[in-house]
Amino acid sequence: MLVNGKRILLGVTGSISAYKSALLVRLLVKAGADVQVVMTQSAQEFITPLTLATLSKRPVLSAFVNDASGSWNNHVELGLWADVLVIAPASAHTLARCAHGFSDDLLSAVYLSAKCPVFFAPAMDLDMYRHPTTVENLHRLESFGNHIIHAEHGELASGLIGEGRLAEPETIVELLTAFWLQEQGVENELLGKHTLGPLQNKQVLVTAGPTQEAIDPVRFISNHSTGKMGYAIARAFAQAGADVTLVSGPTALPLPHPTIRRINVRSAQEMFEASQLAFASSEIAVWSAAVADYTPVFVADQKIKKKEQQFSLELTKTTDIAATLGSQKRPGQLLMGFALETNDERENAVKKLRSKQLDWIVLNSLRDQGAGFGHDTNKITVIDKDEQIHEFALKPKDEVAQDLVNLIAQKLSA
Known part of the structure; x- marks a missing residue:
């Protein structure tokens, strides 16, 4: 010995x-x-x-x-x-x-x-x-x-x-x-194992949580994401010895690991800007945040009063973070994205895998009980860029996160 x-x-x-x-x-x-x-x-x-x-x-x-x-x-x-x-x-x-x-x-x-x-x-x-x-x-x-x-x-x-x-x-x-x-x-x-594995000192970027798109100083558009899945992934990477930057939308979750650098953002644009900065030095990026697809064109500087019977809100597309940064992907850089789907799940997931230049797409279906937003569990299907499919059973999100980190570690070891 x-x-x-x-x-x-x-x-x-x-x-x-x-x-x-x-x-x-x-x-x-x-x-x-x-x-x-x-x-x-x-x-x-x-x-x-x-x-x-x-x-x-x-x-x-x-x-x-x-x-x-x-x-x-x-x-x-x-x-x-x-x-x-x-x-x-x-x-x-x-x-x-x-x-x-x-x-x-x-x-x-x-x-x-x-x-x-x-x-x-x-x-x-x-x-x-x-x-x-x-x-x-x-x-x-x-x-x-x-x-x-x-x-x-x-x-x-x-x-x-x-x-x-x-x-x-x-x-x-x-x-x-x-x-x-x-x-x-x-x-x-x-x-x-522990801190000396293939992820030791790897620069990892994880996005997590929802974004909030302001309508006025009081109201915003958002979604049901709690950030639990992204935070679990960030923690699993940190426990594997990686140097993790977590770009987080608004959540009630504590810092998942003491070595993680968390950058708090609110809007989709703020998340894109923070991710773009961290992406330049990242070797691995996991896009697990639920980013708004649209944001109001105009944001009122005063609270909008309830007057008209109907109210229209003009929206414009936000920057697609995974697609934009995926187009800047460097040789050897590994990217993992998420797809939460309600219909034609695998077909839609593979489209995202290709269009965003991902190495893996993690598919969630809202039709699976116990999966998706708000739960402490998740059930995922992972499709890699060779369209090999990895099926996982319903399990706690910490275990799901470990499964995902293991896939990336295996790729690095190979």
Whole structure:
């Protein structure tokens, strides 16, 4: 196993997930690694240094100077000694400290001194994980060349269910193994999992939600889209390690993943302009928004009063985002679109596939119960540019999103 003989610095910080660090140390030592644990003071409130020292067979370090002996724990030497630094769990506080260069405790000083690859495995409650500060700190750390082992979805210590759980120790060991395999240029099925798969660092653009076309300052034309499908797709890409930009129409949904850059828009024109900017650097684009086909020619600057028995509204076509940007498609760029149909479903879907220069079209039929707008489930048929058909059963939208992301990942792997 590639972990054998590796010198691993394990940073443990103040999170309830610190109890998992005991299993992580055990797994790494069992795999043949030499593990040195560095704990923050707050981490010791969740798990004792004695536990981790016993498992690692090394004294745990937590301060610059050992109280008993007066000897100095040299953070520079530690940073040079390690083959990898893994901070797991990484609390919001520690992420902020490392992102901004604070070094008044041993762990953050070791991080600043490290010459080796660094992995952060965040763990915190979902609202902390989604907070713009945490999102920005994760982006900042990643921009420095560090690796983020994204938190997992599940039940949290608070009782809430969502993203924020520390990745399982087995996952972290597997990911380290995959990392060293990748360094050796070895292709392995492990590379298709977690953050080191074919989507790692791919620039992905996802559009989601409805648009609102103003009639006057009070009223607008819109549709029934909630954005759930597009947000699930953006989350699945982010969990696969992609760099995701989400252009979102008005929804009540929270940021689907802390690493996602969300651009909020309202009208079809705003969505086109935001998408056009992001499209230039995107390697993959998924057009899942329900964009208005028409918009009012004139928008009243005052609320229109109810007077006449009948009221006519002149409309004009909006820019077809998928078709316009599809015409600018670069070699190697992959595009996926959606078609919500009520009749002649496959025939209409294939027309869109061709006219918009898509690689896949995702067909929804409103005749399928539990599919389409407003549901937490969806039933899709995917048609690729070779007109091969992939049928999927009715399932939760998160699982549908994973099916779609897997199709794209398989294309990249091939």
